[in-house]
Structure formats: C-alpha cells, structure tokens
Amino acid sequence: MSVQATKHLNDDALLWTLIDPDKLKASEKRHLQDCPICQDMQTSLQVELNDLKQKSQAFLPKPKRNLRPVSIEKTVSPVFFRMKKSLVYAFMIMICVGGVFGLWPTQNKNFNNLAIEQAKDSIENMLNVTDDTINNGTYSILPVTFQYIVADEFEIMSTPFYDYVFPVSTLSVDDS
C-alpha cells in the first residue's frame, strides 16, 4: 500500500503515538513508519514536549541550601510564626472577655463583704446589752446609742431610763 493512498494520521492518533503507541491500529503504525509528513508532525510535537522538560530544568532556581534533612525532629513549627496575627487577635479577645467577666465577681464579692459587715454591726448594736441592764435583770429593746440619747433627753442620770426598759421578769408569760 502506497503512502499517498492512505489517509494521514489525525491529531488524536498522533497524540496517542506519544502516550501509548500500542493503541494504534496496525495500518496506522505502518503508515507512520512510511509517511514522512506524519513523522514530522509527531516529531515536532515530541520536540515541543521535550523543550518543555528541558526548560523546566534550565529555569529551575538552584536551592540556596542543602536539601538533605539535617535533623528528623523539628525544633520550631513554622506555622507558629505564621499564626502571629491570629494569636494577637486571640489575646485581644481574651483580654476583652477577661475584662468584662473577670471584674464582675470581684465587685460582687466586695459588695457582699461590705453588706455582711454592715449587717453584723447593726445586729451587734441592736443586741448590745449594757452591764447595768444585765445586772439589774432588765433588757432594753433599744440599742445602746439610743439608750444614752434617751437618758440625756430625759435627764435620767442616776437611774438609767427604767421607764423605757422592761424588767426581765415581766417578759415571762403568765399562764393564768
């Protein structure tokens, strides 16, 4: 069969010659062996692809250091340094959150302590009983401070305001 009589290989067949020549039919293989036009087309494509490879090698920058690993163990994670900004944001958020929620319990605690102390004082004042009243078997419902104010007001200096106190004995409930 002459070369002129057969059809030239189409583009796809030419491409397959570069990938897998076994995929070509026997007639196509024979034609490729005999036809200089098809051979030229195949060679030109092959040359371009070879150029691609040669150029990739030629334009490859030379490594600045030896690429053989020195140590298996990593000393520093490179990601850590790239995360710097994120860390800053995270710290800022933590500070803001801490500022809001961190102070609140402290303030509450202070207020609580103050309130407890004040309550203790008032209770102590209310329950404060003078030695005299204990000795005389009397108990005043008035705080000590008021007892003295009342005493001053009514000039009860010698016998302290018995009008305003209840004898302890009268507090007992009479069964009859």
Next chain:
Amino acid sequence: MDQISGWVKAAQSGNRYALNQLIDHYQNDIFRFVYYRIHHQADAEDLTQDIFIQVIKRIYTVKDHTLFKAWLYKIARNRVTDFFRKKRFLFFMGTTGDLELDTCETDENISPETELNRKEFTMLLKSLSKDLSKWEREIFLMRFIDDLDIKDIALALDKNENTVKTHLFRALQKFKKQKKIREILQTTTR
C-alpha cells in the same frame, strides 16, 4: 536488582550512607516537582526537606523496592496538597497575603534575559494549568516535566493506567490547541 532498589533495601536496614545516596539522587527531582507546583523557592526548599524527613521516617513501609520512585512522588504530591490546604486556611485566617506567589530569589550570576525567560516560562506553565483540569494538570506535569512513566504516575496517584492515559490524552489535546504557548516554546528554544 538495580542500584536504587539496593539503596532502598540497605536504607531499610539502617544504612545511613544508602539513605543519603537516595536523597542525593532524588533531591533535585523532588525540588523541581515541588517548585513547579507552588512557584515559591523558599517554600519549595522547606517542603523538599519535609518530604525527605517523611521518607526517612516511613522508608521501612516500602514493600516492593522497585516501586520506591512512585512511593516517593506519592509522598511529595501529598505534601504539596497539604501545603495548599494549609495555605488556604492561613489565607482564610488573614495571616498570608496571596494564595499564588511567584517568588524566586534572583541569582546574581543569571543574566536579565534568562531571568525574563524564566518568568515567561512560569507564566506559560500557569496559563496552561488554567486550561487543564486538576488531574490533567497533575498528570501532564508528572509526565512531561517530572519525566515519570505512565506506570509510576498511576501508582503515585492511585489511579488505573488507562485513566492516566486518558487524562494525559485530554491534556495533550488542550496543549496542542494552545498555539501561543507552543510559539513561545519554539521562540525561546531558538
């Protein structure tokens, strides 16, 4: 048993010299593989070292010594994928500026013309990559830049050989249609 298989076997039994021989033999290939995917010299160097650290740690898992090359490229590809995943995360977090950087430390010995050609070549590869799908790009680069054969590509990508061939065929079809790229290739060759 060829030399590489011998080195792999020796490295598995703890021979440091054999391990260094393996690394020295493949370090340029792996660096090229990484560089033409991430286009950043310093990161490519870091990543290449990481890949070999992984190799040292996991070399005992290689059962068939003749498949070491495919196994090595599989690790390299996984590390590159991890790199992009991490970079996307950092980009999302706002800690990195650009997803696609093209930085290459200029060598004083290289002429401005060569530097220009290098940049043009990088642009060419990028424009070609845009037209190809993920697998087509990966397989095209592995075949025609990294010079891996179909069998190794199939093993490295966990794909059937026929699938690889089909992807490669489609990639070549698209490459052939890129007249501009082919013209640039032809002009820079002269």
